[in-house]
Amino acid sequence: MSAVVLAGVLLSGCTSGSTGPSPAASTAQATPTDSPVTSASPDPTSKPTTAATTKAQPVPKVQRDGGGTPTITARPAGTDGRVSYSDGVKLRIRDVTFGKETKEGPGRFPGRAYAVLAMEISNGSARALSLDTVVITVLDSKGKQVNPVYAEEAKVNDFAGELKPGGTAKANYAFAVPKSSYSKVTVVVDFDGVHTSAVFRGGLS
Structure with a gap:
């Protein structure tokens, strides 16, 4: 009889232990996770902000390490x-040139039109500029963000490195701008945390 009672006790213990997660497990599941990481960050040291946009600054600035509110401004x-x-x-x-994607494969869109923007930054200031976190955004005629294009035939290259005082840097960026927006786009160049973003509005030709 005692063996039967002992077996019942052991079985009861196993059953009660599997009815649900322990308090520690429940607490772990309820603990808030870290803030989600966004794919828009140009590198691990920068991330988009949630600041409100304005007509003069239609795209949120990228938050860079050690950076605060931009203090040097410029008109669009x-x-x-x-x-x-x-x-x-x-x-x-x-300069602006146009083309179409031609190659096939994963992530490619044969026949998709794109515009290549040849960008230039001239540093007439007294200090060097870091161009390692430059982010360029293009908005179509309705204010919708346009996808960047990285097709080999577009021959794009990013700004990078340090631009010393008196120097000039050039780079090419491609975007899948719909033909219906060629006459009206907004190009936003966010190049550091000290300057507000450079904003261009008009047509592409």
């Missing part, structure tokens, strides 16, 4: 003009 320019900052930094769209 036309796509054929130049954005000039008070410290001597200037940006412009040197």
